[in-house]
Amino acid sequence: MQSELIQKLTTDLHKPLSAHEALVESDRCYFCHDAPCITACPTGIDIPLFIRQINTQNPLGSAKTIFDENIFGGMCARVCPTETLCEQACVRNTAEEKPVKIGELQRFATDTQMQTGKQPYSRGPATNQSVAVVGAGPAGLSCAHRLALKGHKVTVFDGLEKSGGLNEYGIATYKTIDDFAQHEVEYILSIGGIEVQHGKTLGKDFTLDSLKQDFDAVFLGIGLGNVNNAGLISGDVSNVENAVEFIARLRQAQNKADVSVGRRVIVIGGGMTAIDAAVQSRFLGAEDVSVIYRRSQSQMNASDYEQSLAQTSGVLLRTHLQPRQIVLNNGVASGVEFEYTRTDGDSLVGTGETVTYECDTVLLAIGQSLAEQAQQNGITLSANRIQVDDQQRTSDANVWAGGDCASNGEDLTVAAVQAGKLAAESIHATLSS
Ligand SMILES: Cc1cc2nc3c(=O)[nH]c(=O)nc-3n(C[C@H](O)[C@H](O)[C@H](O)COP(=O)(O)OP(=O)(O)OC[C@H]3O[C@@H](n4cnc5c(N)ncnc54)[C@H](O)[C@@H]3O)c2cc1C
Ligand code: SF4
Numbered sequence: 001m002q003s004e005l006i007q008k009l010t011t012d013l014h015k016p017l018s019a020h021e022a023l024v025e026s027d028r029c030y031f032c033h034d035a036p037c038i039t040a041c042p043t044g045i046d047i048p049l050f051i052r053q054i055n056t057q058n059p060l061g062s063a064k065t066i067f068d069e070n071i072f073g074g075m076c077a078r079v080c081p082t083e084t085l086c087e088q089a090c091v092r093n094t095a096e097e098k099p100v101k102i103g104e105l106q107r108f109a110t111d112t113q114m115q116t117g118k119q120p121y122s123r124g125p126a127t128n129q130s131v132a133v134v135g136a137g138p139a140g141l142s143c144a145h146r147l148a149l150k151g152h153k154v155t156v157f158d159g160l161e162k163s164g165g166l167n168e169y170g171i172a173t174y175k176t177i178d179d180f181a182q183h184e185v186e187y188i189l190s191i192g193g194i195e196v197q198h199g200k201t202l203g204k205d206f207t208l209d210s211l212k213q214d215f216d217a218v219f220l221g222i223g224l225g226n227v228n229n230a231g232l233i234s235g236d237v238s239n240v241e242n243a244v245e246f247i248a249r250l251r252q253a254q255n256k257a258d259v260s261v262g263r264r265v266i267v268i269g270g271g272m273t274a275i276d277a278a279v280q281s282r283f284l285g286a287e288d289v290s291v292i293y294r295r296s297q298s299q300m301n302a303s304d305y306e307q308s309l310a311q312t313s314g315v316l317l318r319t320h321l322q323p324r325q326i327v328l329n330n331g332v333a334s335g336v337e338f339e340y341t342r343t344d345g346d347s348l349v350g351t352g353e354t355v356t357y358e359c360d361t362v363l364l365a366i367g368q369s370l371a372e373q374a375q376q377n378g379i380t381l382s383a384n385r386i387q388v389d390d391q392q393r394t395s396d397a398n399v400w401a402g403g404d405c406a407s408n409g410e411d412l413t414v415a416a417v418q419a420g421k422l423a424a425e426s427i428h429a430t431l432s433s
Contacts, residue, residue: 063113137165139221139403142420225371262360269365
């Protein structure tokens with residue numbers, strides 16, 4: 001039983017479609033002329049066109065249609081919450097029918113192309129302009145790829161050892177198996193003209209001012225480096241961990257079974273990170289896993305699909321409970337005390353009634369925020385993210401930003417890819433004027 005669960009960590013959540021299945025599924029698309037699925041895709045992929053290309057047995061052409069708008073089309077096919085984006089908008093998404101499986105078709109096309117080992121793009125004729133990109137996550141690499149396509153020389157700096165950002169360190173193991181994140185990075189970089197320097201941190205190894213002196217433009221795609229703990233814990237408690245760090249540790253573990261969570265796990269939060277941490281804890285063999293959220297289930301940030309994945313994996317969702325304190329026993333967390341909540345108009349209030357749940361591990365998934373170094377660059381912030389306009393320009397004329405760190409970030413891979421792409425177009429227009 002234990003080994004069956006562990007296997008789920010490294011088994012595809014959705015088995016890829018075979019060529020025949022893709023053909024049959026592509027036949028379900030009406031190729032709508034006003035395709036609402038396109039509008040619902042943050043990167044604006046021409047969905048009916050790529051499905052038509054699969055239908056006419058042209059998967060490489062289909063992949064090109066996808067990559068033209070989203071160079072991370074392979075990862076997005078695996079991790080996009082399609083049930084709240086393109087597939088929700090699909091006209092076949094009715095009480096009687098199911099939407100066209102757009103995500104799975106996208107994966108079929110992009111996997112077919114990526115298996116050829118060659119991307120359908122090459123670097124444009126070299127300009128004599130150079131751009132620094134800070135952060136090798138989806139936003140940074142999407143920006144870098146589009147800039148290389150235009151012929152600019154790009155240097156990407158990342159504080160970590162591997163590229164990919166949360167694609168490598170955050171996305172659940174079962175959504176991106178077989179080291180797909182690294183294969184995709186190699187695929188994207190194979191356009192040429194992009195140098196990546198790892199172990200180079202903005203604010204420690206270099207400053208924004210030095211980048212502005214050395215490069216013609218700068219793009220910041222640094223994500224949200226701080227994890228919140230709502231004052232629940234100070235100092236190190238061995239069995240209390242931020243869910244993002246727990247997932248990163250699990251993603252990087254050679255042997256997943258070496259990551260131990262005990263029998264009873266409490267995850268505090270209500271977003272995708274909370275659900276991913278809980279499901280992965282179950283697959284690691286924890287018997288009693290709860291996601292505990294302060295509002296109602298319908299107010300959770302995690303989609304209905306994610307919630308149902310948690311429940312069918314044996315995770316209990318407890319709602320209307322806010323954490324009061326972590327109960328320590330000899331310096332180790334033995335439980336968490338919660339207070340029941342209720343909604344009073346627009347506010348959430350505690351009822352005064354409390355309950356304590358015992359546990360072996362506490363995982364905190366209560367949000368992330370912009371790291372301190374990013375706040376000290378003299379750039380205007382808005383709601384603790386870097387303020388940007390609709391072309392991803394910051395308050396500094398030579399600096400663009402996008403993805404989770406930016407004020408229009410949506411905490412979704414696909415939105416970060418789009419922001420990087422828009423920034424690259426804006427940087428190119430500025431450098432060419
Ligand atoms: C646990 C978890 C699960 C998720 N699951 C999903 C999912 O299933 N589907 C989905 O669509 N979205 C998911 N998301 C959200 C998605 O991963 C992010 O929205 C996306 O990765 C944002 O991309 P980004 O490039 O802005 O930032 P990141 O992916 O965070 O990349 C930022 C990069 O910048 C680097 N960096 C940071 N600071 C510095 C610095 N000072 N100097 C140099 N480098 C720096 C980091 O090392 C990192 O490589 C998840 C997020 C988390 C936390
Ligand atoms: S809305 Fe659905 S049926 Fe219409 S083009 Fe998009 S995927 Fe095809």
